[in-house]
Amino acid sequence: MGGSTAGAAEGSQATADVATAVLDAEGTVLRWSRTAEELLGRTADEVCGRPVRELFAERPAGATADTRVLATGGRALLRHRSGDPVDVTYRVLRLQPATEDLMLFAPTQRVIDWEQGAHVLAGLLTQDRIAFRVHDAHLNVVLTNIPSAASGAGPVLHPVAGTPGQTSAQGAEAAALRRVLETGVPLVGEYLGTTARIPERGEVSLSAFRTGCVQGTPAGVVALYLDTVGQQRVRRDLALLHRTATRIGGSLDVVRVVRDLADILVPAFGDLAWVDLADAVPSGDEPPRLAGGGELHMHRAAVAAAGDAPWPAHLLQPGQPAPPVPSSATLRAVQEGRAVLLDREVVADVLGNDESLVRLFVPEDGHSGVWAPLFARGLVLGNITVWRTDQPDPYDERDADLLAEIASLAALSVDNARRYTRERRSVLALQQRLLPPPAGDQPAAETAGLYLPAGEGAEISGDWYDVVPLPSFRLALVVGDVAGHGLYATATMGRLRTAVRTLADLELDPVELLTHLDDGVQQLTRETDPDTPVGATCLYAVHDPVTGRCVLASAGHPPPVVVRPDGTTEVIDVVPGPPLGVGGMPFETAAVDLEPGSVLALYTDGLIERPDGDLDSGVRWLADSLAELCGPGRSLDEAGRALMSRLGDAAPRDDAALLLARVRAIPADDMAHWQFAADPAAAAQARQAVAEQLAAWDLEEMAFTTELIVSELFTNAVRYAGGPVGLRLIRGGALVCEITDPSNTQPRLRRARWTDEGGRGLFLVAQLSARWGCRYGRHGKTIWAEQPLTPAPVDLASLV
Structure with a gap:
């Protein structure tokens, strides 16, 4: 009866760690497994035929000296061949007929691990927020707590027994699990999005790891699916905040800011959204400080509807003023900078149960809304209102806090854009006041000047033009560009224009005038902050209608263009001297004879600048456009506006000035x-x-x-x-x-x-x-x- 029995070498890794022994009724060892040999270092020949109690380092609790070891089992210390104790947990099973017992024993730590694993598995089976699947090496499901779609049993993640052989992993999920199975590299928190295998879950994250190998072959892979509803909301909120800050933070146009804001909120946050602005804000002024009801001095500035649906006709329309409303605690809360949750009853209470007003502010299917102010520096610049009509979930306090934070970001952008608009309007008004009338009629020429300010995000520069009548019907034409931007450049432009007019009145020739002007700019530089040096370019031309000759000089300025009466064009070859303020280098005079009816065009570089920096192509474009537009029967003002329109809808990054003169001759x-x-x-x-x-x-x-x-x-x-x-x-x-x-x-x-x-x-x-x-x-x-x-x-x- 002696000899060892084959272990579970080809079985699972778990059963391979369990040692076995067969005992007779007196506790003598009849059979001894190979696992038992490895555990205690004793062969079957050494153990079989001897009492099993000799293997114990001490008598286990409940054992008798002359009968069977234990009725059930327990924990004991066995003696290794080396003499060291081995802590094991054992169990004795009665065999039929009742003449032999089967003793199963394993290292106690391994048994503890098995028990903990069983507890973990049992815990997973009862989870409704964590789903799992155990796959074999072919990715077939061998255990899961996710019901099959066909069963329709219980909640989405209700624990059910898996169906062995049921293939579940498909597409990207299957590819991810196969990668884990082949490489052994765990997968942690990969977001899969909506999946039909876990119905009605908006998004889950997948974590997976490979299970142990038997003879070098992976046994399978375990996949955990975490229900991330809370994480989804946090990520959604953070993404919405980031999108808001990114999209509206770079604009300096008030109306564009609020339109972008409405587009961001729909459909990510609601189905309908509108933004009301204080009437003073788009023009750059500060809104009045209001408290309570009455005339709010606001208008609807931007609206957005989900799915590009038309804006409901019964709601307040874009551009319409907000009607007077009664005073209420809710209205005062918003005026103090707080967000408020809305429904039809709340709105009706705010509006004094005036149904005609309620229809202006509540969508027909609107069941939940949020109202938040654009509050900055103690001023209510406007407000944001968002409603849900098709989205079923009502807004809660977290949503109100989120919209309040979005409104705070938007309010800063609106206020920055408002203040920029006010400053830009002031600078532009100052510059327009410093420029001469746009059109003029002199004996020497018909003139038309146009100024195009830089677009959004760019400050007003110091471009200018001027027409100075001189004695004997001569006419001075001037165009210049001051370096820098903003009010400082505009003020410098005004000083230079005044200086040019003063020097022109002395009837200096162009070279001498630019020389004196250059000295004046250098003096301005010495008087100003070294960090803000004064610099400018200028072109000064004098046309004499008696001789028909135009004499000009340039201080670093682009050359003028002449359109002859026959439609041909010429770029006047004038050697540009240094920009004003550089000093130390002379200016040169150029002269050109102009037939009556010729159009002389002076301009700043903002008109010919191109994204690739090729000014020559810009000059060619200007010459071709002028040849087409400056026909004999067309007014110069009309031609200039048509030319400016050809710059495109995109706002220019630099100011542009254009001065056109159709010259005449004294008979x-x-x-x-x-x-x-x-x-x-x-x-x-x-x-x-x-x-x-x-x-x-x-x-x-x-x-x-x-x-x-x-x-x-x-x-x-x-x-x-x-x-x-x-x-x-x-x-x-x-x-x-x-x-x-x-x-x-x-x-x-x-x-x-x-x-x-x-x-x-x-x-x-x-x-x-x-x-x-x-x-x-x-x-x-x-x-x-x-x-x-x-x-x-x-x-x-x-x-x-």
Whole structure:
């Protein structure tokens, strides 16, 4: 009967750890398993035929000396061959016929592990928030607490017995489990989303691990599915907050902020949402501080409906003002910055049970809502209202807290956008006031100026243009761009424009004017903060309608474009000098002859900038567009607006200024020119020539004053400058008389004393003309005097 029995080498790993022995009625060992040999280090030949009590290091509780070891079993210490005790848990089973007993024993720690595993499994079977499946090596279900779809038994995660052989894992889930089975790498918390195998669960997370191997082959895989309803809500709330902060935080347009906010909340948070804004907010002003009911001074600024459904007609429509409402505790709570849960009864109470008002604020199927204020710096900028119509779950306090937090983020964005709008409006208004009228009509040219401010997110820059009438019907055209943005750049632009006008009045040539302007900018730089240096580009051009020539110079500015009457275009080749404020380098003059009807375009770089930085292509685009738009029969203002519209709907990142001038020429019949020797007697000849010319122009009524002006200026030229002396009359919107001499001496106006015999010449000229002045050329100077064609009466007595 002796000899060992084969163990469970080919069985499961659990049963392989259980040692067995067969005992007779006197407790003698009849058979001894191989597991028992490994546990105690004793072979079957050593144990079989001997009493089993010799294997115990001490007598187990309940054992007798002369009969069977135990009635059931327990815990004991066995003696290893080495003499060391082995702690085991054993059990004795009666065999039939009752002449033999089967003793099962295993290390106590292993038995404890088995018991804990059994408890864990039993606990899993009773869970309704944790589902599990035990799969074999072929991913067939061998144990689960998830009912099959066909059984329809109990709740979703109600414990049921699994059906061996039922294949459950499919798709992405099966691929994940197979990966765990093959690699042995556990899977922790992978979100699967909605799955038909765990019905009515919005989302579950999968964790899986491989079970032990037998002879190198994995036994299977255990999959745990956690019901993450709470985690879903937390993740949803965090995602909604993140989406809100990301989407509305980068906009500086009030209306766009609230529209994005409404779109974010639907359908993620509700089925219908609207945002009301205080009337003052979109224009950048602060809303009034209100408490209680009455006129709220708000309007509906943005709405959103789930599924792109049309906005219900019975609700307050976008753009409509909010009606007066009675005072209530709920209204005051919102005005104090708190979110409030809504239903039809609450709204009816707030609105004094006025059914006509209730219909404006409650959707027909709305069963639950939340109302939260846009509250910032103690001001109620507006409010957000969200309703659920199709979504079944009512809002709770957590939802109210979430909307309050979203409203707080939105309020900061709305307030930032409001304050930006106010500052931008102020700067833009200042800049528009500093610019000349957009359209002008001068004898030298028809002009039109346009200014396009930068778009959202970009501050107003210092772009400007100007048209400065000069004597003798000449016209100065100016365009410039101050570096930097905001109010500082606008103020600098105003100072530069004033400086250009002052220097232009001195009738300096373009190079000399830019040189003086550059000195002025350097002085401004020395006076300002070193961290905010002053810099600008400028193009200054002077068109003379008498000669048809335009002379210009550039301080780092893009070249102008000319559109000829025949439609051809030309980019004027002007060498750009350094930007204003750099100093140390000269400016250069360029000249171009312009036929009457030609259009000269001056602009800033914001008009030609391209995303790729290729300014040359921008200039070509400008030239082609001007050739198409500046036809002879089209007004320059209309052409300029059409050109600006071609920039596209996207708001420009930089300001753009455009000045168009359709040049004219003074007809030859409206000019007369003479040259005389430096002889006092020639003054009479000059007066005679002027009188005859005025008679030819039907301006005899101007002969007296004009002859007097010519006589005084001619006499001064002969006396102080020498000859030859040039005389020119120009008829346009006024009558201009010019005397040219070779001297560069500056004439001075002074009031002569009554005893002086002379010194009254320029004084008389100043009194008889509307304005007078002096300009210098390369050879001498020209003194000019301008009179209106309809002269005012002259009090000769006042001239004495």
